[in-house]
Amino acid sequence: MNVAVLGFGVVGSGVCEVLTKNEEQVEKRAGTALNLKYILDVREFPESPFAAHFVKDFAHIESDPSVAIVVETMGGVDAAYEFTKRALTAGKSVVTSNKELIAAHGCELMRLAQEHGASYLFEASVGGGIPIIRPMSQCLAANEITEICGILNGTTNFMLTRMIRNGLTFQQALSEAQAKGYAERAPAADVEGHDSCRKICILASLAYGWRIDPSSVPTEGILDVSLADIGYADSYECKIKLLGRAVRMGDGKICVYVAPHFVKRSDPLAGVEDVFNSITVSGDAVGDVMFYGRGAGKLPTASAVVADMIDIARGSTQFKQVLWTEAEEEMAISPALLSSAFYVRMKCSPDWAKSRFPGASMLARPGAPTDEVGFVTPVMFEGELREILKDETVYHVLRVL
Amino acid sequence: MNVAVLGFGVVGSGVCEVLTKNEEQVEKRAGTALNLKYILDVREFPESPFAAHFVKDFAHIESDPSVAIVVETMGGVDAAYEFTKRALTAGKSVVTSNKELIAAHGCELMRLAQEHGASYLFEASVGGGIPIIRPMSQCLAANEITEICGILNGTTNFMLTRMIRNGLTFQQALSEAQAKGYAERAPAADVEGHDSCRKICILASLAYGWRIDPSSVPTEGILDVSLADIGYADSYECKIKLLGRAVRMGDGKICVYVAPHFVKRSDPLAGVEDVFNSITVSGDAVGDVMFYGRGAGKLPTASAVVADMIDIARGSTQFKQVLWTEAEEEMAISPALLSSAFYVRMKCSPDWAKSRFPGASMLARPGAPTDEVGFVTPVMFEGELREILKDETVYHVLRVL
Numbered sequence: 188m189n190v191a192v193l194g195f196g197v198v199g200s201g202v203c204e205v206l207t208k209n210e211e212q213v214e215k216r217a218g219t220a221l222n223l224k225y226i227l228d229v230r231e232f233p234e235s236p237f238a239a240h241f242v243k244d245f246a247h248i249e250s251d252p253s254v255a256i257v258v259e260t261m262g263g264v265d266a267a268y269e270f271t272k273r274a275l276t277a278g279k280s281v282v283t284s285n286k287e288l289i290a291a292h293g294c295e296l297m298r299l300a301q302e303h304g305a306s307y308l309f310e311a312s313v314g315g316g317i318p319i320i321r322p323m324s325q326c327l328a329a330n331e332i333t334e335i336c337g338i339l340n341g342t343t344n345f346m347l348t349r350m351i352r353n354g355l356t357f358q359q360a361l362s363e364a365q366a367k368g369y370a371e372r373a374p375a376a377d378v379e380g381h382d383s384c385r386k387i388c389i390l391a392s393l394a395y396g397w398r399i400d401p402s403s404v405p406t407e408g409i410l411d412v413s414l415a416d417i418g419y420a421d422s423y424e425c426k427i428k429l430l431g432r433a434v435r436m437g438d439g440k441i442c443v444y445v446a447p448h449f450v451k452r453s454d455p456l457a458g459v460e461d462v463f464n465s466i467t468v469s470g471d472a473v474g475d476v477m478f479y480g481r482g483a484g485k486l487p488t489a490s491a492v493v494a495d496m497i498d499i500a501r502g503s504t505q506f507k508q509v510l511w512t513e514a515e516e517e518m519a520i521s522p523a524l525l526s527s528a529f530y531v532r533m534k535c536s537p538d539w540a541k542s543r544f545p546g547a548s549m550l551a552r553p554g555a556p557t558d559e560v561g562f563v564t565p566v567m568f569e570g571e572l573r574e575i576l577k578d579e580t581v582y583h584v585l586r587v588l
Numbered sequence: 589m590n591v592a593v594l595g596f597g598v599v600g601s602g603v604c605e606v607l608t609k610n611e612e613q614v615e616k617r618a619g620t621a622l623n624l625k626y627i628l629d630v631r632e633f634p635e636s637p638f639a640a641h642f643v644k645d646f647a648h649i650e651s652d653p654s655v656a657i658v659v660e661t662m663g664g665v666d667a668a669y670e671f672t673k674r675a676l677t678a679g680k681s682v683v684t685s686n687k688e689l690i691a692a693h694g695c696e697l698m699r700l701a702q703e704h705g706a707s708y709l710f711e712a713s714v715g716g717g718i719p720i721i722r723p724m725s726q727c728l729a730a731n732e733i734t735e736i737c738g739i740l741n742g743t744t745n746f747m748l749t750r751m752i753r754n755g756l757t758f759q760q761a762l763s764e765a766q767a768k769g770y771a772e773r774a775p776a777a778d779v780e781g782h783d784s785c786r787k788i789c790i791l792a793s794l795a796y797g798w799r800i801d802p803s804s805v806p807t808e809g810i811l812d813v814s815l816a817d818i819g820y821a822d823s824y825e826c827k828i829k830l831l832g833r834a835v836r837m838g839d840g841k842i843c844v845y846v847a848p849h850f851v852k853r854s855d856p857l858a859g860v861e862d863v864f865n866s867i868t869v870s871g872d873a874v875g876d877v878m879f880y881g882r883g884a885g886k887l888p889t890a891s892a893v894v895a896d897m898i899d900i901a902r903g904s905t906q907f908k909q910v911l912w913t914e915a916e917e918e919m920a921i922s923p924a925l926l927s928s929a930f931y932v933r934m935k936c937s938p939d940w941a942k943s944r945f946p947g948a949s950m951l952a953r954p955g956a957p958t959d960e961v962g963f964v965t966p967v968m969f970e971g972e973l974r975e976i977l978k979d980e981t982v983y984h985v986l987r988v989l
Contacts, residue, residue, distance in 0.1 A: 201873075208872075209730060209732060209872070212732055217729075316873065318727030318877065321726055322723055325722055326711060326719030326895045328617040328898045329895050396616075455859060458856060471609075472602075472717065472891035473881065473888045473891040474881065476717065476879075478878070479879075480875065486873040486874070487875055489730075489873060490873035491727065492730075493729075493873075494726060494727045497726075503904060
């Protein structure tokens, strides 16, 4: 079975490497050899062991009937979107790690695949090599999913880990993440939470069957997380973690958002450090199930892509279905309807905080200015909190998981 | 699509409950309704909402061509084995939670299923509701699995948690586990490690493609774990956990065993408490991936059974294959070939221990007798250790993970 890889970047080159290195294993599992026939890239790679496979024009791949599987590891929504549509229309199955494209056009592309008897698979789009798309859509299929909560971005988790463990500032942590190749030069997609947002939207769409549009999801990154916040969290036996959450409400709507949270040290999510990701799925029958592993990286992500290719080669019919559809009304609602305790760092006196938030837990940190107070409120709605704080100087507010 | 459930015990009744409670969800995911037609049990359940479905003779089910799926939740290898063979021979797919039967006759039953165009699925046999069978055989298919290591038995993990956290003795912990319904009256399968052994054999068979026979696997339970051992572990920043391990050796053989281990508190496995299970799978591409959740219990296990039924209803071809075969030579080898550090508790002087094990870490615990010493050896082979200790009074030896 012939394969074409679009984009010879980190993931694309990893796919070529896994296909070559584990050739025997892959053939045994797939029931047929997966032959790398083309690699599409505008760049030249004369030194690559795969140099003979490079082409520059997608039409080569599109018009070759011997290519059964196209691996799209280009990223972005422009050329990737166009080539995916053309490949599916030509009856070729497409495997991708492109979360942006799935979150934006997943519905349409799954439908297009179905119309042309092809598959459109995307295990690698969330959690890198962690099996999560298949387990959610298959193994947990008997459950009503009540909540999904995850650390979905390895870069920001690495940065928070370094800030918490080693006292680095945000900027220092970012520089280190960039030096190690975990963060890009333009790190906005990671640090502003957009990457986590796309992933929680994919998981929520899968769990609930409705497309959740990333642009409708309140998204807060880690730009405003300071060492002061980390100090208060520590005194409350918490770590600060960037979480994507999707919570099913009583009316069937889904509360979806991305934000940094206080997470109790005893919670398994607090133990997820460095570039690791972890996703907890709660089902009415199964209870909490957690998936943990490297959420990114060349070979882990490639391993998920190749697993999808093996499924296609085996002729699995499992994924020849449209896993979610466009809802007629907006299914994602604001976390304003989700009550929780809140951490607040603000300019006030402890007495003021205690009088306005009876039952609040007062926090302490070394070196706090005398007019700064950190505390955790009782469980309440965000609107109530904002109303009390509306005329005050508030430095930061975070939810407590 | 009509369904028959064999055995109305904990899991069987849970399956009936999930099918009824999540009927709409199940039908949507399966693409067809799953109708509970028969329940086979020798007992009477006149008060059950499912009373009308009970039959006492398997021939009823076997001879009804409208029954497409048989759920075997009887346990054991006698009647369960016979009925499974007869159901598969009649072309019916079988879903089971019966790890004993899979570990003993999985090969033969998968072959029989294949011959008759049926499926034989067993997601619920390991890890209760935790998705592990499918993720291993599908999502990690591109990997060479280098190691599987897991807390596979909820009962013993609950007991160890109570011993570590609350200072209960083995007997007290067992009584509490029995009172809570976690342990059976005859707890040997749990506390002697046989249940963990069957599960690691299933996982190893799946990962490596060869049948691993439980009777060939060295299995040590938690009967000999004392509060003294737990005290020494604590001083070494470790918890004692009962682990099943399968490690791929250089020659393709697999070192499989079950034993209590010292596990560093910083290891994610150490954070797995109470009745929870956790399985870490290491692959050459994906690195370490961990799966965590309730490893047993009525609804979690039922949720895995129903997921398998949904797959069959969807017509997935995925599992119409024989996932492992009988090897011509024994593939499982003894852990004697696996070097590690060892914890030793014995009668000797600290000086004796230091002289015989240069570089050993000496441990301490409150209330230790003056002639007792606890220490952790450097990394070595078990044979070397046993040779040094052969004439001594040794209370307990455990591997350090």
